[in-house]
Amino acid sequence: MEYFTARNTVILALVQEGVITLGVLGAGASIKMYRDASSLMQLPQITTLLCDYGWLLLGMPLIWTVYAFRELRREDASTSRRVLAVTSGILFLLGLMILVWYASIGRMLMFIVRGDSF
Numbered sequence: 001m002e003y004f005t006a007r008n009t010v011i012l013a014l015v016q017e018g019v020i021t022l023g024v025l026g027a028g029a030s031i032k033m034y035r036d037a038s039s040l041m042q043l044p045q046i047t048t049l050l051c052d053y054g055w056l057l058l059g060m061p062l063i064w065t066v067y068a069f070r071e072l073r074r075e076d077a078s079t080s081r082r083v084l085a086v087t088s089g090i091l092f093l094l095g096l097m098i099l100v101w102y103a104s105i106g107r108m109l110m111f112i113v114r115g116d117s118f
Contacts (some may be wrong), residue, residue, distance in 0.1 A: 004086050009068045012089050016061040019096045024054035026104030033108060050103040057096075064089050 027050040034043050071077050071085040 004072065004082060006069065006072065009065060009072065009089070012093065013061040013065040016064070016089070016093050016096060017058065019093065019100055020054065020057045020061070023050055023057075023096070023100035023104055026100060026108065027051035027054060030104045030107045044103070044107060046099075046103045047107060050099070060092065064092060 027047050030047050031043065031051055034047075068085040068089060071081050
């Protein structure tokens with residue numbers, strides 16, 4: 001596991017933080033587009049939740065980083081536990097990307113393509 005270093009752990013955590021930030025800001029922009037375009041449209045619940053409470057997700061990469069560093073520094077940790085630490089961080093990042101796409105970016109693109117935003 002030469003590639004799983006402290007530097008790579010920090011980079012993965014920063015990418016996770018960036019995706020969360022992008023999601024919260026994108027959800028806010030989606031809500032603004034919905035409100036500006038029409039009051040008749042139903043606002044998706046996931047978009048509202050991400051905009052209002054998405055900042056709570058910012059602690060998750062910190063928790064993952066502490067777990068990954070702990071597994072990385074333990075001398076008695078097996079290779080499978082270290083692989084689990086890496087895999088959990090990557091799966092968390094993929095889950096965040098799906099959430100952000102569904103809650104904000106995908107909604108904005110759908111809104112723009114349909115032409116309802118103007």
